[in-house]
Amino acid sequence: MAPNTPPAPDDAFLKQIFLHHLTRIYNGKRFLQQRTDDLIKLASFKALELAVSEFGGDVKNQIERMEEIYELIGEKPSPEVCNPIRSIVKDEFCLDHEQTIPLLNDLDLMLYLQVLEHINITSYRMLIMIAKLLKYDKVKQLLTENFDESADNDKLFTLIAKEYITD
Template sequence: MDIKPSHVTDPAVLKHLFTHHLNKLYYGKLYIKNNLAHLIEVASFKALQLALQELQEDAEKHLNRLDEVYNALNITPSDEECIPVKAIFKETFALEKKGIGMELLGDMNIMLYMQLIEHINITAFRMLRILGKALQLNDIEQLLLEGFDESIDDDRLFMMITNEYLSTQGYE
């Protein structure tokens, strides 16, 4: 498909793209919120469990902010498939389903995939902020910025926990 210059500046196209990415982010966060309890149970490292609990609380805050964005723009959330986030979560659970009970492998997978999910969130918030600026949606910029910053903080948290976990295992 050739991208025409008019598509890049057409407010209807930009709003469609914004809504598409907003839906992906929203339903990804909803999926995370609804499925983190199991990961908290499976994690063996206490700091990891606490970080997952914090992530669960952050997901709730993200969803509340995204609800504000939907309301401000008079948009109704649409349940689009959120395949990347669901695929990552299914991969996280795969080791348990295969009966591999190694705590190190399970904990490391959780830490890896949580960081991967946060990178997806960071990119999604970045995309929404760019599209929001193009659409001159100044009234929602702060909500998107808070979500963006929180995702960066969550990513850093899981990176610190990974470093801490590996040092307690003697792998530093």
């Protein structure tokens, strides 16, 4: 028996899917923006503090782009229903405040920030595909900029982790 492939969604349903995922990532980014200063304080070494600060600036830029996207498509963000980012960040990534080796907490902090960026990268990728189908050219460009920033942050945290481990 051959698996059934669902029919392609129409534009109205595609927009509904688009808004659902855009709202999730938007609310997640807003939550992160509120926590950036706390995340910076968790870093033990200056290089990581600077990277988390840069990450916070990128989060702010991404939120602004998403607000522009809402305007472009004539929508407003809906209230938070489910925020997977909140679940990951809750309790400051469950970092061990009793940890006597700062490097371990820093590596955990980078791990969780990279997990968040991977969620963002995947979400932006899906949103870009849907924006292309809906012929939202300017929206697609804004999402691509957000995607690129998230990918760059992921690489930055990888480089810092490598520096910590190999130097």
